[in-house]
Amino acid sequence: MVRIPATTRLALWVCVVCLAWPTAMAWAMGGGSSNGELNLPIPAAAVRVQLTDRTGRAYTVERFSWEGKLYLQGVFGAAKLSIPFAKIRFIKGLAADPSSPGKAMAEVALVTGETVKLAVDPGSRCYGMTPYGPMEILFKDVAEIRM
DSSP: OOOOOHHHHHHHHHHHHHHHHHHHHHHHTTTTOOSOOOOOOOOSSOOOEEEEETTSOEEEEEEEEETTBSEEEEEETTEEEEEEGGGEEEEEEEOOOTTSTTOEEEEEEETTSOEEEEEEOTTOEEEEEETTEEEEEEGGGEEEEEO
16 A cells, blocks of 8 residues: 655645635536526516617517616716616617717616716626527617617
């Protein structure tokens, strides 16, 4: 029988733990999924929208959310503004405004008839379920969202 020194056994044990721990944590957090499905945030209320992307493709989207939330958030003048979906008729993606570098502009038509232009993070993610499956789209790729 071959005798392995205690220091070698300890080193092997440390290697096993160092490799197994991150793998187990990634698997536990859902990182082990290899089926390509999106893990979408599911909002508390069911919001249905018609979304048109910049290529002109239109989608009917159920369980729509903006970054997992049920409101649009952006900068209006010097203030940060949050507008609940229930107050919005439609959102149009506009060309970038030079006065708001790094932001995309959104024209928001409210149910009251007013229109507000917000500077929005172009990397904001919109989520939902389409008849084809889960959907995720960046705001910079959105032409229009009709509530």
